[in-house]
Amino acid sequence: MTATLSTVLQSRRVERLVQGKPTSDGAxxxxxxxxxxxxxxxxxxxxxxxxxxxxNPEDYIGGFPDHPxxxxxxxxxxxxxxxxxxxSAGNAGLLGPGxxxxxxxxxxxxxxxxPEQEEGLMEGFQLWLNLPARDKMIAPSYRDIPPEQIPEATTAxxxxxxxIAGSSQGVAGAVQREATQPLYLDVHLPAGGRFQQAIPAGHNAFVYVYRGSVEVGGTVVVDRHMAILANDSGEGVVLAASEEARALIIAGQPLGEPIAQYGPFVMNTGAEIEQTLRDYRDGKFEAAVVQSL
Incomplete structure (x- = not known):
C-alpha cells in the first residue's frame, strides 16, 4: 500500500543514546x-x-528451553x-522470516x-511489554503472525x-492494545529516505537502528544503538538516512505502576513475586490453558 507521510512539524529530540550490551540467555x-x-x-x-x-550456529543452536x-x-x-x-498447554507454532x-x-x-535450523543466519528481536495490574493474572494467550499478516505501507x-502494532501512515497494525497503546514499526529507508511518525504526547518512545545509520531528530544513531526520545519536544519522530538503513520505532503509553521483577516474573509488589514463586514450585504454571488471540 502506498501511503502519505504523517506530518510532524518538529521531531522529538534524542535524550540519550544507548549501546546494547552483549550477553547470553537461554541455553x-x-x-x-x-x-x-x-x-x-x-x-x-x-x-x-x-x-x-x-x-554461527554455536551462538544460537541451544535456543531457549522450557522457562516460565x-x-x-x-x-x-x-x-x-x-x-x-x-x-505448557501443548500449543506449538513456527516463527519464520518476517x-x-x-x-x-x-x-x-x-x-x-x-531453532529449527542447524546453519545460516538467525536474526530478530524480543520485546517485553508490561501488563497493567488489573491484567497480570488473565489467562495466557498467544498469536502467531505470519509475514503476510503484518500490514505494510510504502511512502511516496x-x-x-x-x-506490527499500533498504526502508521493511516494503516492499522497487526496488534492493538488498549492499556499500553504500543507502536511497533520496522522502517526500511532507502538512501536519501526520510520518514515521519506521529507519537502521542506523554508516550515513551525509542528508536533502535539495526542496519546502517539514521539521523533521528538531528542526532546520528548508528547500527546496534538505541535512541531514547525526549518527552518534552515534538509531535513525533523524523528519521533520515543518507544510505540504506533499517530501524525499529517503538512507543507506548506508560502504566505508571510499581514494577517488581524477579527474572521471568514481573508483578507490582514483592508479595506478588513471592506468591508467583510458590505457584511455580507447586506446578500451577504447567496446568495453564493458553488461549489463541
Whole structure:
C-alpha cells in the first residue's frame, strides 16, 4: 500500500543514546540486550528489548528451553531463521522470516523457543511489554503472525514500513492494545529516505537502528544503538538516512505502576513475586490453558 507521510512539524529530540550490551540467555544464545532493567521506569511500559544476529550456529543452536513467564507480554519478531514455540498447554507454532509472535503470559505459563535450523543466519528481536495490574493474572494467550499478516505501507519517497502494532501512515497494525497503546514499526529507508511518525504526547518512545545509520531528530544513531526520545519536544519522530538503513520505532503509553521483577516474573509488589514463586514450585504454571488471540 502506498501511503502519505504523517506530518510532524518538529521531531522529538534524542535524550540519550544507548549501546546494547552483549550477553547470553537461554541455553547459551548470544544476543544484545538493548533495553535493560535500569531503563524500565524511563521506558514504561517496556521492560526489555533483546536483539540477536548470529551466523554461527554455536551462538544460537541451544535456543531457549522450557522457562516460565508471568505478568507481561512477549513480542518476538524474526528477520531471518526459524524458531519453534511450544508451551505448557501443548500449543506449538513456527516463527519464520518476517513473522512475529505476540504472547500474553498473564497468570503464567511455561514455554520453549528452539531453532529449527542447524546453519545460516538467525536474526530478530524480543520485546517485553508490561501488563497493567488489573491484567497480570488473565489467562495466557498467544498469536502467531505470519509475514503476510503484518500490514505494510510504502511512502511516496520509497520508505517501507511494517506495522506490527499500533498504526502508521493511516494503516492499522497487526496488534492493538488498549492499556499500553504500543507502536511497533520496522522502517526500511532507502538512501536519501526520510520518514515521519506521529507519537502521542506523554508516550515513551525509542528508536533502535539495526542496519546502517539514521539521523533521528538531528542526532546520528548508528547500527546496534538505541535512541531514547525526549518527552518534552515534538509531535513525533523524523528519521533520515543518507544510505540504506533499517530501524525499529517503538512507543507506548506508560502504566505508571510499581514494577517488581524477579527474572521471568514481573508483578507490582514483592508479595506478588513471592506468591508467583510458590505457584511455580507447586506446578500451577504447567496446568495453564493458553488461549489463541
Amino acid at each position: 547459551g544464545v548470544r544476543l544484545t540486550r538493548v533495553l535493560t532493567q535500569n531503563l524500565q521506569r524511563r521506558l514504561d511500559p517496556f521492560l526489555m528489548l533483546d536483539a540477536f544476529r548470529n551466523e 513467564h508471568r505478568g507481561f507480554e512477549t513480542v518476538t519478531y524474526m528477520l531471518a531463521g526459524r524458531m519453534r514455540h511450544h508451551d 513473522g512475529a509472535q505476540w504472547m500474553t503470559a498473564g497468570s503464567g505459563l511455561i514455554h520453549s523457543e528452539l 519517497a520509497g520508505v517501507r514500513v511494517r506495522i
